[in-house]
Amino acid sequence: MTFTDIASRTYNHNFRLDPIVRSLLDTDFYKLLMLQMIRRLHPETQVTFSLINRSKSVRLAEVIDEAELRAQLDHARSLRFAKKELIWLAGNSFYGKTQMFAPDFLAWLAEFQLPEYELERRDGQFVLHFHGPWTHTTMWEIPALTIVNELRSRAAMRGRDRFALDVLYARAKAKLWDKVERLRTLPDLVLSDFGTRRRHGFLWQRWCVEALKEGLGHRFIGTSNVLLAMDADLEAIGTNAHELPMVEAALSPDDASLADAPYRVLEQWRAHYGGNLLIALPDAFGTTSFLARAPDWVGDWTGFRPDSAPPIPGGEQIIRWWQAHGRDPREKLLIFSDGMDVESIEATYRHFNGRVRMSFGWGTNLTNDFRGCDPEGEAGLEPISLVCKVVAANGRPAVKLSDNPAKATGEPAEIERYLRVFGSEGRTEHAVQV
Amino acid sequence: MTFTDIASRTYNHNFRLDPIVRSLLDTDFYKLLMLQMIRRLHPETQVTFSLINRSKSVRLAEVIDEAELRAQLDHARSLRFAKKELIWLAGNSFYGKTQMFAPDFLAWLAEFQLPEYELERRDGQFVLHFHGPWTHTTMWEIPALTIVNELRSRAAMRGRDRFALDVLYARAKAKLWDKVERLRTLPDLVLSDFGTRRRHGFLWQRWCVEALKEGLGHRFIGTSNVLLAMDADLEAIGTNAHELPMVEAALSPDDASLADAPYRVLEQWRAHYGGNLLIALPDAFGTTSFLARAPDWVGDWTGFRPDSAPPIPGGEQIIRWWQAHGRDPREKLLIFSDGMDVESIEATYRHFNGRVRMSFGWGTNLTNDFRGCDPEGEAGLEPISLVCKVVAANGRPAVKLSDNPAKATGEPAEIERYLRVFGSEGRTEHAVQV
Numbered sequence: 027m028t029f030t031d032i033a034s035r036t037y038n039h040n041f042r043l044d045p046i047v048r049s050l051l052d053t054d055f056y057k058l059l060m061l062q063m064i065r066r067l068h069p070e071t072q073v074t075f076s077l078i079n080r081s082k083s084v085r086l087a088e089v090i091d092e093a094e095l096r097a098q099l100d101h102a103r104s105l106r107f108a109k110k111e112l113i114w115l116a117g118n119s120f121y122g123k124t125q126m127f128a129p130d131f132l133a134w135l136a137e138f139q140l141p142e143y144e145l146e147r148r149d150g151q152f153v154l155h156f157h158g159p160w161t162h163t164t165m166w167e168i169p170a171l172t173i174v175n176e177l178r179s180r181a182a183m184r185g186r187d188r189f190a191l192d193v194l195y196a197r198a199k200a201k202l203w204d205k206v207e208r209l210r211t212l213p214d215l216v217l218s219d220f221g222t223r224r225r226h227g228f229l230w231q232r233w234c235v236e237a238l239k240e241g242l243g244h245r246f247i248g249t250s251n252v253l254l255a256m257d258a259d260l261e262a263i264g265t266n267a268h269e270l271p272m273v274e275a276a277l278s279p280d281d282a283s284l285a286d287a288p289y290r291v292l293e294q295w296r297a298h299y300g301g302n303l304l305i306a307l308p309d310a311f312g313t314t315s316f317l318a319r320a321p322d323w324v325g326d327w328t329g330f331r332p333d334s335a336p337p338i339p340g341g342e343q344i345i346r347w348w349q350a351h352g353r354d355p356r357e358k359l360l361i362f363s364d365g366m367d368v369e370s371i372e373a374t375y376r377h378f379n380g381r382v383r384m385s386f387g388w389g390t391n392l393t394n395d396f397r398g399c400d401p402e403g404e405a406g407l408e409p410i411s412l413v414c415k416v417v418a419a420n421g422r423p424a425v426k427l428s429d430n431p432a433k434a435t436g437e438p439a440e441i442e443r444y445l446r447v448f449g450s451e452g453r454t455e456h457a458v459q460v
Numbered sequence: 461m462t463f464t465d466i467a468s469r470t471y472n473h474n475f476r477l478d479p480i481v482r483s484l485l486d487t488d489f490y491k492l493l494m495l496q497m498i499r500r501l502h503p504e505t506q507v508t509f510s511l512i513n514r515s516k517s518v519r520l521a522e523v524i525d526e527a528e529l530r531a532q533l534d535h536a537r538s539l540r541f542a543k544k545e546l547i548w549l550a551g552n553s554f555y556g557k558t559q560m561f562a563p564d565f566l567a568w569l570a571e572f573q574l575p576e577y578e579l580e581r582r583d584g585q586f587v588l589h590f591h592g593p594w595t596h597t598t599m600w601e602i603p604a605l606t607i608v609n610e611l612r613s614r615a616a617m618r619g620r621d622r623f624a625l626d627v628l629y630a631r632a633k634a635k636l637w638d639k640v641e642r643l644r645t646l647p648d649l650v651l652s653d654f655g656t657r658r659r660h661g662f663l664w665q666r667w668c669v670e671a672l673k674e675g676l677g678h679r680f681i682g683t684s685n686v687l688l689a690m691d692a693d694l695e696a697i698g699t700n701a702h703e704l705p706m707v708e709a710a711l712s713p714d715d716a717s718l719a720d721a722p723y724r725v726l727e728q729w730r731a732h733y734g735g736n737l738l739i740a741l742p743d744a745f746g747t748t749s750f751l752a753r754a755p756d757w758v759g760d761w762t763g764f765r766p767d768s769a770p771p772i773p774g775g776e777q778i779i780r781w782w783q784a785h786g787r788d789p790r791e792k793l794l795i796f797s798d799g800m801d802v803e804s805i806e807a808t809y810r811h812f813n814g815r816v817r818m819s820f821g822w823g824t825n826l827t828n829d830f831r832g833c834d835p836e837g838e839a840g841l842e843p844i845s846l847v848c849k850v851v852a853a854n855g856r857p858a859v860k861l862s863d864n865p866a867k868a869t870g871e872p873a874e875i876e877r878y879l880r881v882f883g884s885e886g887r888t889e890h891a892v893q894v
Contacts, residue, residue, distance in 0.1 A: 031465035189674045196633030203627045203835065240623045241835075401637065401675075 182406025
């Protein structure tokens with residue numbers, strides 16, 4: 027006898043939409059931490075986020091149907107934080123701290139809705155902007171990315187039969203588990219999932235997170251994805267991102283104020299959060315410049331997240347800075363999160379082991395590595411370098427320089443001005459894969 | 461919302477048995493072809509089949525619960541051929557021939573039931589005998605093997621959590637698909653599934669067969685498993701086995717009659733079947749002896765299935781015989797089926813390509829290759845060399861010499877007598893893996 031749940035089957039025949047984003051918690055934890063601060067300090071600031079596809083050879087608007095994209099974005103706008111989600115945010119501890127989110131913030135979140143979007147097609151790409159209060163547009167970053175990435179995966183797999191899909195996922199599972207087996211030979215590894223934004227799909231990310239929980243044990247400290255953290259009872263991981271210094275910089279009235287923006291943001295952050303959340307992101311306008319002008323108190327912070335310099339020289343540069351400021355690197359933390367994979371995690375781990383505390387944020391190569399897995403060839407499943415970035419604040423253009431010029435964003439004239447203010451020392455171009 | 465079919469879930473909680481054999485068609489096709497002939501020629505012959513575990517280091521009775529084994533054997537005895545199965549046997553064509561099975565045989569099959577079994581435990585092994593009419597005991601061979609092999613797999617996986625099992629099967633799927641991708645580079649490959657008897661489990665064999673169908677296209681000609689052939693609309697593959705000459709030999713009244721037994725069996729077979737079913741199995745009492753005494757008309761048969769000599773020298777020996785008897789090997793067929801895997805299939809294919817027609821029966825290494833797949837190590841999933849063989853006919857001991865002394869069966873004194881009659885030329889020992 028074959029048993030079929032006829033009701034489910036009939037429902038499946040008729041569903042209008044298979045939603046990609048089903049919860050507002052399906053986002054990165056740092057968005058919530060930043061949002062709480064943004065709401066206090068910038069309740070009126072208007073910020074535009076825009077989708078930027080750095081992988082220009084992939085013509086997204088020719089791959090993804092615009093109507094499907096609108097349906098998914100509209101669905102995300104229909105979501106509200108569920109009561110149980112807000113209860114969990116209120117009652118859970120994060121980084122060992124209870125009541126991380128203030129009651130007034132949680133009350134405000136209960137009313138939260140993603141704001142409108144502006145979408146058109148131009149030259150084979152989608153032009154997707156989110157205009158509005160920073161307190162709202164910031165929350166589009168992750169859903170916009172997960173929606174576009176998953177629609178692209180779905181398009182690539184359209185028309186595949188069940189068997190080809192079965193082999194595809196079997197190989198991807200086998201591939202990830204081989205990575206897990208390599209990583210668990212590193213006794214003091216500290217690793218978390220940072221793969222939400224570039225994931226192949228939500229269900230695949232969930233499988234990956236379960237694999238790390240099962241296979242890495244204590245080495246796996248949690249996930250940046252708040253929904254998966256809640257569902258799997260894992261730690262939610264993350265602190266802050268480039269949008270903070272980028273908006274602070276964009277709003278700076280003059281060059282002197284601009285030069286000081288990265289440090290003002292750190293002071294604001296410290297006023298809101300402490301302990302392990304005191305992680306500085308040094309590369310928004312170049313790490314070399316950041317370190318050269320950094321006040322001594324930055325040395326009291328828990329650590330740095332070098333996010334665009336190659337990990338080993340990038341880490342060495344920060345260690346030298348700590349030593350020059352009389353800090354013992356063995357008490358400090360480096361979080362590596364830029365395009366890491368097993369090889370670079372192993373190399374970085376071995377290089378720094380015993381000299382500094384380390385943590386790895388494993389992103390695209392965790393949740394979207396199907397290279398060599400597709401029985402029908404590769405087309406469409408290779409990850410692309412898609413970001414959703416602040417492009418303007420209160421009408422003024424925003425800029426990111428990065429340690430890697432290939433990751434810079436902003437208008438050319440404004441980038442020139444930033445390079446004048448911050449200098450370009452230490453910036454070296456290397457290919458951005460993901 | 462999570463939907464659960466509560467009725468199915470509740471049923472699953474309470475089932476008494478998850479049957480391994482669910483249909484009498486879940487057997488090898490050659491059993492039915494042989495059975496039709498046995499029923500005509502030997503309606504009264506009493507034949508004992510016995511389980512023989514050549515992998516003595518695996519103490520099966522310590523791995524498999526006797527009560528579970530009895531429950532599965534009892535369940536198999538409760539089966540009858542279903543009406544739709546008999547309709548399919550009657551209406552389908554096999555090897556291009558319609559009405560392969562006569563109406564009186566099918567009417568008799570409708571009443572068929574597996575006979576009683578005799579089971580005890582001795583020295584860590586199961587002693588499992590099937591006594592009774594050959595027309596009934598012959599049908600135990602495959603169910604006995606699939607039941608014991610799958611109970612062993614189930615025992616090895618008991619207590620594994622869902623995740624470990626998921627990785628195990630993902631790796632096994634990836635591994636098989638890698639083999640498929642290698643095999644499909646051989647343009648004229650002709651391959652079938654012979655893996656029923658040693659399969660990891662029924663569901664896994666079904667997946668493997670679907671994989672070959674999908675991945676090898678026309679290179680995959682079918683399966684020896686009758687149920688899978690029916691369900692997947694594939695050709696049922698197989699002709700005859702050692703039990704025919706073994707019983708004919710055991711019933712021979714004297715040495716002269718014994719020496720002639722292998723050829724009498726071929727004449728009987730030819731009287732029942734023709735065309736592509738005229739495949740001689742030369743190794744029951746040694747291929748060298750068989751060929752040396754073979755009548756010239758054996759050269760008119762479609763081909764040979766060398767089943768215990770190494771494929772390349774074994775094939776060359778037969779080609780030399782054809783040439784010596786004025787036959788063109790390019791019009792003849794060799795079926796290789798002894799412990800084949802991708803490497804030996806490739807090597808054999810390349811060696812004989814263009815010189816003889818070839819077909820490969822892929823068994824254990826198709827349906828039970830989990831080597832390197834188990835996240836928790838290997839114990840219990842490596843295939844074992846388990847057979848179910850004729851040991852006596854009408855009270856007289858049965859013997860198989862084989863080209864490989866490691867595969868010989870029978871009482872030592874009787875083996876001596878057979879070696880006197882057939883000689884031992886050309887027999888060389890090599891390890892039996894599976």
